[in-house]
Amino acid sequence: MKIKNLLFASCISLAFASCSKDAMQEPVPVKPNQSALSSRQNAAVQAATVITEDFETGSKSAYAAADITLSTGSWNLDDALIGSTASDVKSGTKSVRIRNTGTLSMNFNVSNPTSVNIKHAVYGSDNSSTWQLWVSNDNGSTYAQTGSTITTSSSQLTTATFAISATGNLTFQVRKVSGGTNRINIDDISFSTGGGTVPPDPGTGGTPGNTTDNNNLLLGNPTNAQPSINSAANYLMDQTYYTESYNRDKGTPNWVSWHISSTDLGSSSRANNFRADINLPSGWYQVSNTSYSGSGFDRGHNCPSGDRTSDNTANSSTFLMTNMIPQAPKNNQQTWAGLENYVRTLVQAGSEVYVVMGSYGSGGTGTNGYQTTIDGGNVNVPSHIWKVVVVLPNGNNDLSRISTSTRVIAVDTPNDQTTVSTDWKQYLTTVKSIEAASGVNLMSNVSQSIQDVLKSRTDQGS
Structure with a gap:
């Protein structure tokens, strides 16, 4: 599901518009009731002003250069059109399709934006292309590139984030710079102004505080991870099939969160296409598929490949390096593989589960001995790896069905090739213990009285 453009009707103008998406500004628990959600939304409105163009209101069926009026104002599309076919990748019913060296340009200004998010994908079965974001502070008379050149190679919408250092009234332009006749789709361009940050679109993964x-x-x-470049140690990334808090300086996730139902488990084979995450903010180090080579540690999934076998796209998403940690091979291939397989048997037997996995500390032991970092210091080796699984019978209104009798499996293992047991049940613990060790706050959307009971209980492992 997609949240459409949230520009308030009374505030739309060509030069300025304001809107808000749920940005989860407070770290306090939010209970699943309307008043709590309203409070959170009000806080988000006060904290950030966001202009979002989703291209749903415009029509342009030819590539010839022309201006069109959209909900945010007037835009110029040159060698570009508004696409709505089955081959156009979009989060609603329409997106921009650009070919050759086409451009998508604003004919209006945005005042003092701090960041820009742009969703992009390859059109249909076309090959990859590259594009750039350019900015003007003189109403489009002259432009300068901002951020790095983006490569579009996925057939699924992904988000490119640009930090904006220029100030004043700015005009932006998307320029396709390579790929020839290969086409790309652009959708949901969001500008954050007033010191705020662009919140994530919920997509399949959703937004904080969403009770869907x-x-x-x-x-x-x-x-309380945020999709802000100012939150580099706790950067929220919606990867559609899972959501994570990424730590730029550690080169690993702090945690990854996902849901598993029977529809997530299919027959798609393991993609094995480990790759850098090109959707990290411009200028951030991208851990590559070879960054762990020779280290003695596995490229250990947080969200496992086996939990996303419904189709090839879902499985491929789990091989982004932003989903990996350096994991001792025995820990990864035996201890954690056993736990992952067990959780999937619960789903296959009629349950749905909510999973959060993370790691903490520095210093683990792989096949080459003890190390605190790998990849020239760019990737931290965690000392411990944890997972919390909330198990529910298949059904609806999941938050309201969580009670003091709900099963919660909490596991915390050492990242140590030499001492770790292959039996994950040896590491059963309480959620409270994991929270104390790692600094996280789990199940915060569950009522506090139920949390208190569930977090203090150790599962029996069967």
């Missing part, structure tokens, strides 16, 4: 069933963050945002 099967939402990857239904139970809460464990560290």
